[in-house]
Amino acid sequence: MLAAPPLPGTPAFMRAFAAAGRRLREAPPPRGDEVTALMALGIAAPALWSGPRLLRAALLATAVEEADGAADGKAPARLTAAFRTSDSEERAAILQSLMLLPDPARFAALAADACRSSVQPVFEAIAGDNRFPAAHLSEPVFNQMVLKAVFTGMPLARVAGLAERTTPALRRMAADFRSERRVAGRIVPADLDLLLDAVSADHSATYPANGISTP
Structure with missing residues (x-):
C-alpha cells in the first residue's frame, strides 16, 4: 500500500515541496495532452509552467485531498501555514496551483492576502496568468489587484478574465487613478486607457512569466 501524502504545512510536506523544485529541475514541462488537461482544469497558461512546478502542483493537490479526507476541516488553514513558511518560488507555485485544488473558492482569503504582497513575483503569481x-475573488479585492498590476507594471493582458470582471466601479477607480497621475505630472500607464476604453483584455500566454514560472 502506498503511503499517504503528508498534510500541507507539516514538516514532511515542506521538505517534499522544496525537494520538487531543488532536486527535480530536469523534469520536463507539461506537453500536449497535459497542457490541454491543465487548461480544462482552469490553468490559464500551463505552457509557461516548468516541470518542477507541475510536480509541486500534483503534490499540493494530493496533499489537500488527504487533508480533506482527514475530515478536520483545516485544509485552508494548513495551506495558509504552508504558504507562510515557504520561500517566494514555493509561494508562487502554491498560488498558481489554486485552481487545481478541491473546492478552490475556500482559498480566496489566501489569494487575497497574496494580492497585498510586496514581493513582485508572488503578486504576479496570483494576478498574472491565473x-x-x-473566478473567486470579491469585486473589491479583484479591483484593487487590477490597479496594483497597473501600478507595478504588470501587463493587464496577463489578468485572466479581466474583460468579464471589468465593472463601472473598476473603471471609476481607474479614472481616478489616471486623474491623480495627470495632476501630479506623472506618466499615465497605457493599460489604464485599455481599461477605460473597455478594450477587451484578452488573456494571452505570449507574455513571459517574469520569474514566476520557475519552480
Whole structure:
C-alpha cells in the first residue's frame, strides 16, 4: 500500500515541496495532452509552467485531498501555514496551483492576502496568468489587484478574465487613478486607457512569466 501524502504545512510536506523544485529541475514541462488537461482544469497558461512546478502542483493537490479526507476541516488553514513558511518560488507555485485544488473558492482569503504582497513575483503569481482571481475573488479585492498590476507594471493582458470582471466601479477607480497621475505630472500607464476604453483584455500566454514560472 502506498503511503499517504503528508498534510500541507507539516514538516514532511515542506521538505517534499522544496525537494520538487531543488532536486527535480530536469523534469520536463507539461506537453500536449497535459497542457490541454491543465487548461480544462482552469490553468490559464500551463505552457509557461516548468516541470518542477507541475510536480509541486500534483503534490499540493494530493496533499489537500488527504487533508480533506482527514475530515478536520483545516485544509485552508494548513495551506495558509504552508504558504507562510515557504520561500517566494514555493509561494508562487502554491498560488498558481489554486485552481487545481478541491473546492478552490475556500482559498480566496489566501489569494487575497497574496494580492497585498510586496514581493513582485508572488503578486504576479496570483494576478498574472491565473484564473483564480476572476473566478473567486470579491469585486473589491479583484479591483484593487487590477490597479496594483497597473501600478507595478504588470501587463493587464496577463489578468485572466479581466474583460468579464471589468465593472463601472473598476473603471471609476481607474479614472481616478489616471486623474491623480495627470495632476501630479506623472506618466499615465497605457493599460489604464485599455481599461477605460473597455478594450477587451484578452488573456494571452505570449507574455513571459517574469520569474514566476520557475519552480
